[in-house]
Amino acid sequence: MSEYRAAPQVSWAVEAGGVLLIDRATGAAVALGYPQAAVWDFLTRGESEERICAMLCAIASLQPEAARTLLLETAAALREAGFLEPRPAGG
């Protein structure tokens, strides 16, 4: 998961109950509640898949497999929507 980073045109703000992502290029916005907001937070910090899953298990009371599924699905959806992009090698 450390292979992802926030797309350069994306800004975000912490909200009550989650985070709001805004694509400054298009004006598109998406609100993430918890625990998806936590996935965003960890991904954009460059955390490893293992660490993110461990955190999700702890904060969202998930079983490891459910945490991994949540992580992969959230990352894929945000990648599809253009909010995440591959992190350059060494970056």
Next chain:
Amino acid sequence: MSVETFRKALDFLARSGIGEARLLGGEPTLHPEFPRLAALALERGFKVRVFSNGLMPAPALEWLESCAPERVAVLINIAHGDPLQTPALARLQNRVTLGLNIHTPAFEPAFLLRLIRRHGLSPSIRFGLAHPDADGSNSFLHPRYYQAVGMRLARFLETARSAGVEPSFDCGFVPCMFPPGFADALGPAAGGIGACCSPVLDILPDARVAACFPLARLAGEPLPESETADALRARFTARLSGYRRLGVYRECAACEARQSGRCNGGCLAASLQRLRP
């Protein structure tokens, strides 16, 4: 702004059905052609409202003094009663509404009532909040101070209203900054609280029109040749809709007043300061 751009701006107002030309700055009376431009607006049937700091060149002051109060109004923003503003206040009298742009929670508005009494000004005060510009580099009132401002303002308005002076509110005031029951006690004068921050359409000197000056980079385009203000407002509103989901506080996302439409979340330019990076 050139005379040509000003004429085009008046054309835009006319086809948009807007009957008042609002002249802002900087300080609009410093424009070397101010009397000519303002007279042009009057000749075309507009009312004119000038937003000034009261430090006016003599030609501008003389021109304003020569106009009927029902055609020309002047909003003079007063920070702390600068003696240099006295000539404008004394000569324009009931053409003048005082404005106070609040940039610190330690503001002291009592002097405004003395000025209104002394110079026979309009018995009203327009309150504004100092908002951030596009990059937040100016001096502005941070939303963390809104409640302190709201409490102080509520106390002052008890005195003001008992003296017959009514408030109006510029954009960005939010219901939660005031004590419970404040809006109900204020009645219709509270109408602007929580409801402003829709595209006001500031026409800039370079002939661009923006949703508002602080948001010019996000929502601005050349002054149209044939479209009306409604079309521009709709386009700007759509462009800013994603950003408008932000409020000035993180709690706005879960606020009942926001969800019910009683509050739009405060100044969008202030809300954007919460974004990172």
